[in-house]
Amino acid sequence: MKPNAWLVAVKLTTVDFFQKTSITGFKLLVFLGNSKFLKTLWIPFLLTGVVAAAYITSHCLLYFELNPTVTYVNSFRHPVAEVPFPGISICSVNKISKRAVEEYARNITKMTKGLDEKDLIKRFELIGGLFDSTGFDIDDAYNLQVLLDTVFSTKPGFFDVYQFLKKLAPKCEELLLKCSWAGKIYPCNELFELRVSPEGFCCMFNYNRVGRKIMPVQVRHLNVIGTDMGLKVLLNSSVNDYFYSQRSTIGFIIQIFNSVFYPDILTGELSEFPLSPNSDMLVPLQINIINSDDEIRKYKIGQRLCYFADEQPRGYGIQYSQPECLLKCKLQNIQAVCNCIPFYTPRDFLDPPVSYCNLGHLECLSKYKVTWTSYRPTEETPDSLNEMEYALTCGACNPLCNLVEYEYQLDRSDLDPENNMFELDEFLFNETHLEESSLIRIYHPSPFCSQYKKQLIYSTNGLLANIGGILGVSIGCSLMSSIEIGYYATIKFYKYWKRSRETRSIGSLSNRL
Template identity: 30%
Template sequence: MIIRKSIIETLKEFWHTTSIGGIKQIRNLENSKFERVCYIAIFCITFTTACLFLRYTWDSTFTTPLIVTAESFTYPIKDIDFPAVALCNFNRISKKALEEYSLLAMKKSLKSGRRNVTLIQLRDYLQSYGKLIDYLYDGNLQRIIDDALLDELEINIPNLMQKLSPRCDEMLIKCKWAGREVNCSEIFHTRRTGLGHCCAFNYVLDMNSADRPSKTIAPVKRQKVPGPHDGLLVIADPMPEDDVYQKAKRNGFQVLIYDPRQFPEMSGGKAQYRIAQPNQVDVLQIKSIKQYAAPEVHNYPRSTV
């Protein structure tokens, strides 16, 4: 009884002293009944709107509490990772490498006592591996080469494709990095990409680490001074005379620009694609946006990102 009386007195005091518009008019007996009903309706609409807005603010804050803000628009280039660059010849299989490996496979075949396979059949079979990049395959070739011979030849598809691909040390003629001329073999390495084996620069992801960025094979390179002459410059020869299996009926290179810690796959949007044609200079300007997370982000589940 005492609690009820205290609540009633508190409400009466609130009605008399509140500064919220409309409440005093609701209790004011001098107003007509219609005016008081209108004030009640306005108050209910205002109160409901405020509750909905608070609920929306609550949900948006606790479901997606992370906010991206611009720290600076003049970030030093020395603090930004240089992207990985892969040069992929339109020719996926080198004629020279194909002949050498076919002869090696033929010698292994003869040494094992198998004489029902010719050098031409072996060469055609090895050349057919280029179709794996196009997701094509000729089943008739598998009937020529039986599984037993494949085991004797010790064919490992990734290693085989790397051996048959055009050699980087033959295609890359001259390289400059950070304003200094360097040996191309020091900064470019044959790496696996979504377009096959390519000559990759600054690609540090460990091939056996999938999407785990912590598994890297080298530190990421960074450009210290802005400008085209202080970036990466490459003079390359597509060697059209060495063509055996072209991914497209053209000469030149497919250029992939991507994150050094991610596998370059165009279908997933993880790589930018350009074409470099013979007898021309291609200049690619790169704009970078760096995002990093504060340590507190680790306390939130992934669903809130």
């Protein structure tokens, strides 16, 4: 029985390859001749090199496929004047003004007979459930909501929770005593606006989220440096006006965030710190700019884990950001479960708009609160799965590929009216009764900031060089060696196979003759 042409071709090709290849490890098997000892010694080393090369190369390619990008420092001297100043939110720890509640209760008792003003003021403490749904009597809260609906309309649910809380919130003109921007004193109402966030109604500076259907307005930039050349505000804690607070402290919560992002601490794109009365707080900013190379576009979003501005998900228009996406994910879940959305929800978030949650929804809101206070991480580990068992899953909420991050340091000292600096500082000159006041200065300490670049870990040439280095170290293989392998596996094999078939055909013909 004559051997198969394929087997003959494989054998001849292999022998020819070992004799002529440039891969040192394989060629040495031929030079060792009939020495079984040397071959037995060398073959394990050769196989180890082959296995190691295959493993390292596959691991390298897999890692590159899963993590194709790397971020590195591109410059330490990017001008801060070209970067928008962050949004600043000044939120009183006191969410509801005592004076506003007393006036509101007075007006309701005038409109409705049989109500006691002091009793109504006491019942208004239940309004805190709209900020934190736990710890309140659900039945009492529901009865108060029925009363408010009855007073303001015969139609249940007509009561406007948003306007109600806005009227009861501490006003910016009461909290902000004096304001300065870029070294110039301004009326505070020209710099700050009372706007809503998950922290309640706060006085916000340079906050320019105006909705996904409208182009954002111009954000402020700062082209000067120094402690007195940024945003400087003198604040009044108004301790005597406290009615409801979620915290055990007094004073303010200062939030720093990207001016076009929705300010929500749970999304991770916002930083906050407390400011107590009688404090002089210096806040030097550190800005990090992250720009991504267009080359990473060829990888799927699930690999690079970010969006470019022109490939944002539908439903956000020009306004997409990771905080926006995470908050919308949470609100959709709240709407699905409780059939309402919190009062701090931007009106353009959901289509069609639904009613705001009121005191009648506290039972539902408190039942599922733990789910809405955390998000499941994009990259999950066994530990995170246990810790985030009840967290929200918002897998498509990736950050932007190009963004600005704001960091800061804090330097606190006492606000001492007897300090000589008060006589020299135009901003504080003639200011008295500062026992409940605080001074905060947010500024650029340097004219430059850091710029980072996100790009592919390897270019095509870099990836080839890396793989070539691995193969060269492991088995002495090079680019020419891969061409050789291709040549012997195709052209040379075909020649031996064709010659073997022809030989078999001639042998068969001779036998028949």
